[in-house]
Structures are given as C-alpha cells and as structure tokens.
Amino acid sequence: MSVPPDIEVDAALFEFALRLGDSALVLGQRISAWTGHAPVVEEDLALTNVALDLVGQARLWLTLAGDVEGAGRDEDRLAYYRDASEYRNVLLVERPNGNFADTIVRQFLFDTWHFYLLQRLGSSNDERVAGIAQKSVREVAYHVRRSGDWVVRLGDGTDLSRTRVQAALDELWPYTGELFAPDDIDRAVAGRGIGCDLAALREPWLRHVDGILADATLARPKDGWMHSGGKSGRHTEQLGYLLAEMQSVRRSIPGDRW
Amino acid sequence: MYTQLVEAPEGGIGEARSAEQAIFDDKIDRSITIEPSDWMPDAYRKTLLRQISQHAHSEIVGMLPEGNWISRAPSLERKLILMAKVQDEAGHGLYLYSAAETLGTPRDEMTEALLSGRAKYSSIFNYPTLTWADVGTIGWLVDGAAIINQIPLTRCSYGPYARALVRVCKEESFHQRQGFDIVSTLAHGSPEQHAMAQDALNRWWWPSVMMFGPPDSESQHNETSMRWKIKLFSNDDLRQKFVDQTVPQAEALGLTIPDPDLRYDESTGHYAFGTPDWQEFYDVVKGNGPCNRDRLRARREAYDDGAWVRDAALAHAEKRAARATSDAA
Numbered sequence: 071m072s073v074p075p076d077i078e079v080d081a082a083l084f085e086f087a088l089r090l091g092d093s094a095l096v097l098g099q100r101i102s103a104w105t106g107h108a109p110v111v112e113e114d115l116a117l118t119n120v121a122l123d124l125v126g127q128a129r130l131w132l133t134l135a136g137d138v139e140g141a142g143r144d145e146d147r148l149a150y151y152r153d154a155s156e157y158r159n160v161l162l163v164e165r166p167n168g169n170f171a172d173t174i175v176r177q178f179l180f181d182t183w184h185f186y187l188l189q190r191l192g193s194s195n196d197e198r199v200a201g202i203a204q205k206s207v208r209e210v211a212y213h214v215r216r217s218g219d220w221v222v223r224l225g226d227g228t229d230l231s232r233t234r235v236q237a238a239l240d241e242l243w244p245y246t247g248e249l250f251a252p253d254d255i256d257r258a259v260a261g262r263g264i265g266c267d268l269a270a271l272r273e274p275w276l277r278h279v280d281g282i283l284a285d286a287t288l289a290r291p292k293d294g295w296m297h298s299g300g301k302s303g304r305h306t307e308q309l310g311y312l313l314a315e316m317q318s319v320r321r322s323i324p325g326d327r328w
Numbered sequence: 329m330y331t332q333l334v335e336a337p338e339g340g341i342g343e344a345r346s347a348e349q350a351i352f353d354d355k356i357d358r359s360i361t362i363e364p365s366d367w368m369p370d371a372y373r374k375t376l377l378r379q380i381s382q383h384a385h386s387e388i389v390g391m392l393p394e395g396n397w398i399s400r401a402p403s404l405e406r407k408l409i410l411m412a413k414v415q416d417e418a419g420h421g422l423y424l425y426s427a428a429e430t431l432g433t434p435r436d437e438m439t440e441a442l443l444s445g446r447a448k449y450s451s452i453f454n455y456p457t458l459t460w461a462d463v464g465t466i467g468w469l470v471d472g473a474a475i476i477n478q479i480p481l482t483r484c485s486y487g488p489y490a491r492a493l494v495r496v497c498k499e500e501s502f503h504q505r506q507g508f509d510i511v512s513t514l515a516h517g518s519p520e521q522h523a524m525a526q527d528a529l530n531r532w533w534w535p536s537v538m539m540f541g542p543p544d545s546e547s548q549h550n551e552t553s554m555r556w557k558i559k560l561f562s563n564d565d566l567r568q569k570f571v572d573q574t575v576p577q578a579e580a581l582g583l584t585i586p587d588p589d590l591r592y593d594e595s596t597g598h599y600a601f602g603t604p605d606w607q608e609f610y611d612v613v614k615g616n617g618p619c620n621r622d623r624l625r626a627r628r629e630a631y632d633d634g635a636w637v638r639d640a641a642l643a644h645a646e647k648r649a650a651r652a653t654s655d656a657a
Contacts, residue, residue: 095404102398102407105414106391107626109634111422114391118415122408129404146403170637226647227640234636319460320402325518328402 082258083196084138085158086265088148089255089301091131092159095149096309097180098124099316100167109170116216120177123209130202137198146328150320154309161300162245164309168238171224171231175238178217178282183249185214186274190266199264218282225286232287239283240291247296250275255301356557361487364430372556377431378447379558380489381438384424385449387417388442389623393457394466402460409506410463416499423495427488443628451609454617455535461514461521461528467507469529469536469574475500476570477540485557508577515581522582529578530586537601538609540567546606571599 102121108114132145162180167173188210191203224235250272252260259265283290299305320328345353348367355362362368391414398414401407425435441447452470457463475497482493514525541547541563553559561569575592578585589602611617 099399102411105398105411105418106395107630107633109630109637111388111418111425113634113637114418115415115422118411118418122411122415125404125408125411129408132404149404150402170634223644224637224640227644228636230636231640231643315399319400323402323460323518323520323524325402325514325521327513327517328406 077254077258079258079262079264080138080140082255082262083199083264084135085255086259087131087135087138087199088158089160091128091135091145091148092157093163093180093184094124094131095128096157096159096312097163097177098122098128099312100163101173101177103167104173117173120213120216123206123213127202127206127209130205134198134202146320150317154305154313155303157300157305157309157313158303159300159305159309160245160248161297161306162242162249164300164306164312165242165245166308169234171234171238172241174217174220174224175235175242177213178221179242179246179279180249181210181213181217182275182278183246183271185210186271187266187268190271194265195263214278218278221282221288222286225283225288235286236288239288243291243293244295245297247293248298248300251296251298253301356485356555359483359485359557361490362485363487371552372558373431375553375556376486376489376558377428377433380424380428380431380486381433381441382448382450384421384428384438385442385447386453387421387424389449389453389627391417391421392623392626393453393455393619394463396457397460397463400460401463406510413467413503413506416503420492420496420499423492424489427486427492430488439631443624443631445615445624448613450539451612451617452535452539453623454612454620455531456618458531459524459528461511461524462532464507464510464514464525465528465532467503467505468511468577469507469532470539471500471504471507472574473536473539473570475504476566476573480560481558483557483560489558511583512581515583525581526583529583533586534604534608537567537571538604538606540564540570542606542609568598571601575599 098121101117101124104117105114105121108117128149129145132148136143136145136148160180162176165172165176185207188203188207191199192207194200194203221235224231226232250268252268256265256268260267280290297306349369352362352366352368352372355366362372394410394417395414398407398410401410425438428438429435438447442449457466478493478497478500482490482497484490484493511525511528514521516522544550544562544564547563550559550562554562571590575585575590587602589600591600592598593600612620615621
C-alpha cells in the first residue's frame with residue numbers, strides 16, 4: 071500500500087484516533103438512552119454494559135488523540151467542545167435508536183466491524199494503539215456475540231420481529247460501505263503499520279454477518295449505493311441533536327472542574 | 329435505593345399460637361433468620377412481600393430521574409460513573425425481585441402491580457431532576473438516607489432480603505460517595521456551579537427528610553414490624569440520624585440547609601430541626617407529586633414497547649427447544 075507523502079504521521083494518527091474514539095462515543099451515547107427504558111430489566115443492564123465499554127474506549131482514543139496533537143486538549147475538551155463538522159465517527163453509529171431491532175442491527179453491523187478492526191490493530195506497530203486495541207477487543211468480542219444472538223432471536227422469533235429486524239437491516243445496510251472504504255488518512259496509518267487495510271476487513275465481516283443472517287432466516291440486502299462522509303465530518307442531520315444534548319451542561323455553565 | 333413502607337403491616341400478633349408459630353417466634357427472638365422453606369405467618373409473608381417488592385420497584389423507577397442526565401453528564405468520567413450507578417439500580421431491582429419471589433409471587437405479577445399503579449415505590453422518585461447538581465444531590469442525600477435505612481435491614485429476620493441488602497448497601501455506599509464528590513466539586517467550583525448545588529439542596533432537602541416515612545406518632549403499626557425484626561429502628565430515630573450525619577457535611581461544603589429551625593442542641597447532642605410538610609408527603613404518596621404520572625408512564629411505555637421483543641425471545645426459545653427435541657428423536 072502506498073503512503074500518501076503529504077500527511078504527517080502525527081496528523082494522520084490524530085485523525086485516526088478521533089475516528090475510533092468518536093465512533094465509540096457516539097454509539098455509547100446512543101445506546102445509553104435505553105437505560106431505564108429497555109424491554110426487560112436484564113436488557114437495561116446489558117445495553118448499559120455495552121455503553122459503558124464504548125464510552126470507556128472513547129476516553130482512551132480521545133486521550134491518545136489529544137496527546138498526539140499536543141495542543142493541550144484532553145478527552146473532555148475533544149468530546150465537549152467540537153461541533154458536528156469536527157466529529158469523525160462513521161455515519162452508522164449516529165443513526166437514531168429507533169425500535170429495539172434498529173438498535174440491535176446497528177450494533178451488530180458495527181460490533182462485527184469493530185471486532186475485526188481492533189483485532190488487527192492489536193498488532194499495530196504503535197504501542198499505544200496496540201494497547202488500546204488489545205484491551206478493547208476483549209470487550210467487543212462480547213458485544214459481537216450479544217448483538218448477533220439478538221439478531222438471531224428477532225429474525226427467527228415471531229413474524230413481527232422478523233419484519234422489524236429485516237426492515238432495520240435494509241435501512242442500515244447502506245451505511246456499512248463507509249466502514250470498508252479507506253481514504254488518505256486510513257492509507258497513511260495503514261502504510262506505516264499503525265492502522266490496517268480497511269478494505270480487507272470486509273471479507274471476514276461478511277462471512278460472520280452471513281452466518282448470523284442465515285441463522286436468523288434474514289436476507290442480506292443487495293450492495294448498492296452507500297452513504298459516506300462521517301470520517302471527514304459530513305454527517306447526517308441527527309448528529310447535531312446528539313451533540314447539542316451531550317455538550318449542553320458543559321458548554322452552558324462556566325466551570326473548570328466537573 | 330429506598331422505600332418507606334407506607335401501608336400498615338397485614339394482620340397482627342393476636343393470632344392463636346400454633347406449634348409452627350412457636351418455632352417461628354423462637355427463631356425471631358433468637359435472631360435466627362427465616363428462610364423461604366420455613367413456616368411463616370401469612371401476615372409476615374404479605375408484609376415482607378410488600379416491603380421487598382416496593383423496594384424493588386423503587387430501584388426500577390429510581391433509574392428514571394438520574395437516567396435523565398446520562399446523556400448530559402458534563403464529563404466522560406462522570407457519564408461512566410452515572411451509567412454504572414443507574415445500572416447498579418437495575419441490578420438491585422433484579423436481586424430484590426428475586427428475594428421477593430422466594431415468598432411465592434412471580435416477578436411478572438409484581439411488575440403488573442407496579443404498572444397498574446397498585447404497588448407503591450419510594451415517593452422521592454416522583455420529584456424531578458432539574459439540573460446536573462440534582463444527580464450529585466440525589467447521591468449525597470437520597471443514597472445517604474437509603475444507607476441509613478438499609479444497613480440495619482441487613483440484619484432483618486428474612487434471610488433472602490437481608491443477604492440481598494448486604495450487596496445493595498455496599499453499592500449504595502459507593503453511590504453516596506460519588507454523589508458527594510459531584511456536589512463537592514460544584515460547591516467549590518464557579519459561582520454558577522455553587523448556586524446550582526445550593527438550588528439542588530433547597531429542592532431535595534425536605535423530600536429526603538421525608539424519605540424515612542411519617543412521624544412515629546402517626547405510624548402506629550411500627551410495632552408489629554419491629555417485633556418481626558423487619559424494621560429495626562423507628563422512622564424518627566432514622567431521620568434524626570440522617571440529619572445529624574448530613575448537617576456537618578453541608579457545612580463543610582459551604583451549603584445552607586433550607587431549614588430556619590435547624591440548630592445544634594447541646595443538651596441532647598443532636599440537631600433539632602423543623603417539621604416537614606407532611607401534607608405534601610401524603611399528596612405525593614397518593615399520586616399527586618410532580619412526576620408520579622410521568623414515571624409510571626415511562627415504565628409502562630418501556631414495558632408495552634418491549635412486548636414484541638419479549639415475545640420474539642420466547643418464540644425463538646420455543647423453536648430452539650422444539651428443534652432440539654426433533655434432532656434428538
């Protein structure tokens with residue numbers, strides 16, 4: 071893979087860490103909204119667990135981004151004082167919670183990608199990246215199993231649940247293209263052995279997804295036109311609302327410590 | 329978290345003493361725990377079921393007021409701590425429902441009683457959380473009050489409830505420290521942060537004082553529960569302990585407790601304090617608090633909206649079981 075010569079390593083790593091941190095944070099923020107409102111109390115516990123893991127991972131990536139940038143921005147400065155256009159998460163994670171099937175399918179598509187990505191980043195030649203990835207992948211291995219189990223339960227459950235989970239899959243599939251489409255930043259970190267080849271993740275991802283969809287008696291949607299833009303800061307309309315809420319206290323009341 | 333048992337215990341002590349009753353009484357007297365398989369008077373069973381299920385419901389409804397602020401927590405660390413706390417409450421709800429189930433009533437029935445409005449939960453959760461400082465103040469005052477109430481109950485006569493509370497209390501104590509830390513950070517922060525902490529204390533003080541239930545003079549049924557050792561201290565004793573513990577903490581924070589009658593009484597070694605608005609207390613218990621309808625509506629919506637998910641999980645489990653049977657055949 072060729073290394074774009076005009077991107078400095080730290081600038082690329084900063085962006086790359088933001089992408090990972092923002093995706094984890096935005097998805098954690100989304101699913102934490104289920105806390106207290108889940109279909110059964112056991113799911114309140116389980117969804118909150120996943121949210122806890124993701125926000126915890128976001129802190130590590132954002133701290134790394136701040137360190138690499140060297141401009142004195144810590145995790146909270148990055149999380150609370152950037153607007154939507156400065157967020158670098160993939161679009162999939164900012165899609166609304168919808169019904170439980172929408173939430174589960176979004177989670178399943180992301181978790182599977184997240185798992186294979188972190189698995190590869192575990193052998194990154196940047197020790198900091200490898201360290202965060204190795205810690206996170208253990209948590210994400212559980213996320214993948216859990217969201218896959220739910221896709222199977224809902225797909226091979228009742229007619230209603232099958233209709234809902236298939237609709238969610240059809241709706242969210244066009245947001246999966248971005249996960250595997252490297253840009254210059256991705257190529258810059260991959261070329262230096264810090265990141266990995268995103269396009270190469272699709273094959274194992276698809277194999278796992280196909281296996282679960284088969285068990286769930288669901289049809290994989292056709293690959294067609296795909297959304298993109300999240301990684302470069304062009305988001306859907308939903309992200310602005312999410313951030314406005316998340317950042318409201320921190321931005322509206324003066325205070326150095328919280 | 330905590331629930332005051334509002335209604336009177338069932339029945340009384342006047343029943344004729346059978347041999348079983350004698351064994352039960354002896355165990356109570358010698359502080360040997362009563363276990364699910366032991367004989368127990370119906371009134372004891374019913375009173376406990378109501379107390380434990382009210383407590384479980386309080387944990388579940390108690391997720392809502394603080395859950396409001398997960399999305400807006402002002403730092404990622406605070407967000408994590410708050411999520412973990414609300415998650416603990418779901419966990420407490422689960423072990424308390426399990427403890428209550430040992431008395432012979434399934435969880436679905438208890439849930440139905442909550443959603444239909446028949447069962448009570450702690451009135452404190454019918455007050456709104458209006459600012460971030462409320463999250464800290466709930467941890468400091470409401471969890472603080474819960475601990476004072478629940479620590480004695482870890483020695484209550486019913487084994488499953490006592491054991492569940494050991495774990496609940498450990499976690500509540502962590503919540504209380506986290507809450508105090510939030511309030512302390514705000515109280516020592518910018519003038520705006522300090523004002524927010526004072527405002528939250530102003531709103532939460534009296535409802536917290538009322539968490540221990542009506543004054544002893546108005547709760548004549550304490551006696552039965554005390555004899556059964558499912559209540560170990562009177563409402564007023566626990567309330568006094570709470571006030572004595574909390575006043576110096578407020579002073580250390582530079583916050584003012586909204587009670588003009590509050591003063592330290594050298595002769596008793598306790599703080600004397602004003603009379604809560606008991607009319608407000610009874611109004612909220614009867615369903616007329618600021619958030620009673622909102623809280624129940626949120627629980628009902630979660631339950632109703634989740635029905636198709638629970639149905640799907642059951643249908644899937646049945647299909648798997650059927651396939652396993654036909655594979656084995």
